[in-house]
Amino acid sequence: MSAPVFLPPTSYDYVTVHKVQGTTMTTASDVLAAEEPLEIRVGYGPTGEREHRTLSITMRTPGHDFELAAGFLLTEGIIHGRQDLHGVIYCPDVEKEDERENVVRAELAPTATPDLPRLERHFYTSSSCGVCGKTSIDAVHAAACPVLPTAGPYIDPAVIHQLPERQRAAQALFEQTGGLHAAALFSPAGELLLLREDVGRHNALDKVIGAALFQEMLPLHDAVLLVSGRASFELVQKAAVAGIPVLAAVGAPSSLAVQAANDFGMTLCGFVRQGRYNVYCHEWRLQSAGQEVE
Known part of the structure; x- marks a missing residue:
C-alpha cells in the first residue's frame, strides 16, 4: 500500500491561461x-545562552517544510542524528x-556541538542547483558519511523497472501541476x-531524508532511492x-x-525509463539473494 500523500493548499496556484490549438484560442x-x-x-x-542565525534560503514548494529543514541540516553535517535536533x-x-x-x-539540542565555522558560512541554495561550493569528494568524506552496507541489500533487477511507475502513481502534486521533481x-x-515532491530535486530529497529522520528510520541501509531527474553529485552525497x-x-x-x-560503495542506476536502465557502479546488489551477477 502506498504511503499517504499530504497536499498542502499552498503548494499549487490556479491561473488563467490562453490555449492555442491551430488558429483557435480558448481561455x-x-x-x-x-x-x-x-x-x-x-x-x-x-x-540560557542560545544563539540564533540564518543558515539558508532556498526556493521550494510549500509543504513538509520542517522535514526539508531537518534533512538539510543532516545532509550538510550540521546535525548527525535525531538526538541533535530538539525541534523545528x-x-x-x-x-x-x-x-x-x-x-x-x-x-x-543543548548538548549538540555544531561545527561553528560551518554555521558561520551562509548557505544559499536554489531549487535548481542545490548547495554550491563543494569542489571535491574528499570534502564529503570529511563530513563523516555513514559506511554503506557491503553485504546487500540485494535487489531483483526487475524491481528497478517498476519504480518510476510506482513513484508517478503516488505523485499527487505532479498530477495537478506537471512541474515538480520527486524523491x-x-x-x-x-x-x-x-x-516527497518539490520544484527543486535537492529539496525533494532533503524532505524525504528529513521525514526519515523524524520517523527514526536512519540510516536507510535497506532502502532504494528513486529521483525523478538526473543524478547529480549533490544527490549522491545527500543519499x-x-x-x-x-x-x-x-x-x-x-x-x-x-x-x-x-567511492562511497553506492549502486547507481541511470536512465531508468521505458524498460531499460544503466548501472554505473556496484552492480553486485542487483541480483536475487545468493545469486551471482554474470
Whole structure:
C-alpha cells in the first residue's frame, strides 16, 4: 500500500491561461506548482545562552517544510542524528504575518556541538542547483558519511523497472501541476516507503531524508532511492549521508556523481525509463539473494 500523500493548499496556484490549438484560442484554468522562498534559521548553544542565525534560503514548494529543514541540516553535517535536533517550528518573531510560514527555526539540542565555522558560512541554495561550493569528494568524506552496507541489500533487477511507475502513481502534486521533481524511498522489494515532491530535486530529497529522520528510520541501509531527474553529485552525497545504498535516477548521472557513488560503495542506476536502465557502479546488489551477477 502506498504511503499517504499530504497536499498542502499552498503548494499549487490556479491561473488563467490562453490555449492555442491551430488558429483557435480558448481561455482555460491551469494549475502551477507554487515556488516560494524558505528561510532556515538555526538555534544552538546551552540553555540560557542560545544563539540564533540564518543558515539558508532556498526556493521550494510549500509543504513538509520542517522535514526539508531537518534533512538539510543532516545532509550538510550540521546535525548527525535525531538526538541533535530538539525541534523545528515556524519562526514566531517574523514581523510580517504573511511571511511567517516562509521562515522556520530549527532548535538544536543543548548538548549538540555544531561545527561553528560551518554555521558561520551562509548557505544559499536554489531549487535548481542545490548547495554550491563543494569542489571535491574528499570534502564529503570529511563530513563523516555513514559506511554503506557491503553485504546487500540485494535487489531483483526487475524491481528497478517498476519504480518510476510506482513513484508517478503516488505523485499527487505532479498530477495537478506537471512541474515538480520527486524523491521516493522504496524497500528492496519495491514497496513505497516515503515520497516527497518539490520544484527543486535537492529539496525533494532533503524532505524525504528529513521525514526519515523524524520517523527514526536512519540510516536507510535497506532502502532504494528513486529521483525523478538526473543524478547529480549533490544527490549522491545527500543519499550517502542518509546511508542509502542504491540510487536510481530517471535521467543521466554526471561524471562526478558516478565517481562519488563508486567511492562511497553506492549502486547507481541511470536512465531508468521505458524498460531499460544503466548501472554505473556496484552492480553486485542487483541480483536475487545468493545469486551471482554474470
